[in-house]
Amino acid sequence: MIDFWIHPALILIVGALILPFVKGKPKKAFIVLVPLLAFLDVWQFCPKGVFGVVQFMDWQLTFGRIDKLSLVFAYVMSLVGIIGTIYSLHQDDDLQQIAAWFYVAGSLGVILAGDYLVIFLFSEMMAFSSVFLVWFRRTPKSITTGFRYLLVHTVGGLILLAGFVLRYKATGDLSFGLLDVTHPHLYTYLIMMGFMVNAAVPPFHSWLPDTYAEASVTGAVFMCALTTKTAIYTLIRCLAGMHVLIILGVIMALVGVIYAVLENDSRRLLAWSIMSQLGYMVCGVGIGTELAINGAVAHAFAHILYKSLLFMGCGSVLYMTGKSKFTDLGGLYRKMPRTLVYTMVGALSMAALPLFSGFVTKSMIIAAGFEEHMYWVGFSLTMASAGTFLYVCLKLPYLMFFGECRASEETMDKAADPPWNMQLAMAIGAFFCIFIGSYTPYLYNMLPYANKFNAYTPMHISETMQVVAFTALAFYLLRKKILPTAQISLDLDWFYRMGGRGFFWLAKAPCQTIDNWVGEIYRVIGLVPLMITAKFWSWFDWHGIDGVVDGSAKSVYGTGGVVRKAQTTLQYSIFWATAICGVLLMLYVFT
Secondary structure, three states: OOOOOOOHHHHHHHHHHHHHHOOOOHHHHHHHHHHHHHHHHHHHOOOOEEEEEEEEOOEEEEEEEEOHHHHHHHHHHHHHHHHHHHHOOOOOOHHHHHHHHHHHHHHHHHHHOOEHHHHHHHHHHHHHHHHHHHHOOOOHHHHHHHHHHHHHHHHHHHHHHHHHHHHHHHHOOOEOOOOOOOOOOHHHHHHHHHHHHHHOOOOOOOHHHHHHHHOOOOHHHHHHHHHHHHHHHHHHHHHOOOOHHHHHHHHHHHHHHHHHHHOOEHHHHHHHHHHHHHHHHHHHHHHOOHHHHHHHHHHHHHHHHHHHHHHHHHHHHHHHHOOOEHHHOOOOOOOOHHHHHHHHHHHHHHOOOOOOHHHHOHHHHHHHHHHOOOHHHHHHHHHHHHHHHHHHHHHHHHHHOOOOOOOOHHHHHHOOOOOHHHHHHHHHHHHHHHHHHHOOHHHHOOOOOOOOOOOOOHHHHHHHHHHHHHHHHHHHHHHHHHOOOOOOOOOOHHHHHHHHHHHHHHHHHHHHHHHHHHHHHHHHHHHHHHHHHHHHHHHHHHHHHHHHHHHHHHHHHHHHHHHHHHHHHHHHHHHHHHHHHHHHHHHHHHO
């Protein structure tokens, strides 16, 4: 064990504070160096144990609780920090880079935290730094979406804080660990709800598709990787085996598929797919066995990489053409061939085809469901896998890169593969997606529990290829039914919006009317008599009290004047009498 330890989040925070003062050619190297140092710190200089214990008032805050579970998440979070930073090298926007580094630092802070106060501190850092990645797109919709995102996560943070406080009051313990999920208390549910907001678990999920679709091109790469997967880590850490999460996870997996299939915007499609893939992880957390937890961790690891790759691919299209809706795209394979290849690697990874990362991670969760005789869970998640292949491997590339060209001539003229740094970031992400799927020990050896699962069995391979073949046939037969249309798909946020409108109407109509009536009644019954009374007392004060006081004062002043004159005359008389007497006395003496 070493006595000296540097928190990787501190490296990113210090780098963010120094960045504005770095100028000229060394700046690009410095921008890459900072997240690289954070990654090396996690990879080489984070031994297992407890570090960074600070005494604060009556509490001991633990900033570094390092074990296999926290290490694997910290590893991939810092890795995506490098990839996202390289992807954003072309932009000359220090503020956006600073916000991104604070965001990654917040995620690492939560993952390595050993108590609830530190988790709350870094969770708020994540929320308040990531909202700038939405606002920095600088469109009217991104501004309003950012405020909604901030409001949702502020409410989630308050729910989480309430759970922490109640638990501390009940147990006197701030340490962050597994809760008693077999006999949950009120604080257990509050903590779960707080983490569910960040994990986009229904009904707290509507912020996700809106926010990620409106974030900046580079900001979305960080956002799709950090907030929700950090929440998955916290759920694994303290709520493993909470069976209600199984039901919620299956709902997430299926609902995300449905909305992704209906979506017209490429980045909203990817945002809905995040919700679907998170459903697998939440379900794994709910099952709670070693295989299920390994599956949730492994799938979170793979998901961060392939989802960031997909957002980089669709972000490159948006960056080069200014379009993200399928109704404005199509036929881009000739103009953006490298972007197509990288995007397809991410799509095949998410669809869990052999030799790609999703194949060796998603199947662990499905197998855990069957192993626990939860057949409805296994079959539901398998069905969701078919939907995933449909929208990400068939619909997205068909409508964006192949099929009928719906793009304008101006859009096609601007279309081209993005700058070198964006392509390099996509190449790194694509490499890891293939490497994880082809060499399973790389990821499996990092998992928190000993892993004996083998994804490459003849049954699993044949089952996957049958699902792929059936889905591809269904797509071919129904391809005209999923042509892009400009439409709005109603979601659970409809209830929020209607509730908001109802509250606005309640405040504007009944409450305002009642307030006006009360005001008028007060004016007639209370204010008018009050003013009359005030006027009377003003008159009485002016003519009564002031008159008496002023008259008395004048009398005293007049009397004083008379006395003053008499006093002056007497003084003069005494003076002259004394003077005359003095003169007469002197004449008598000297004569």
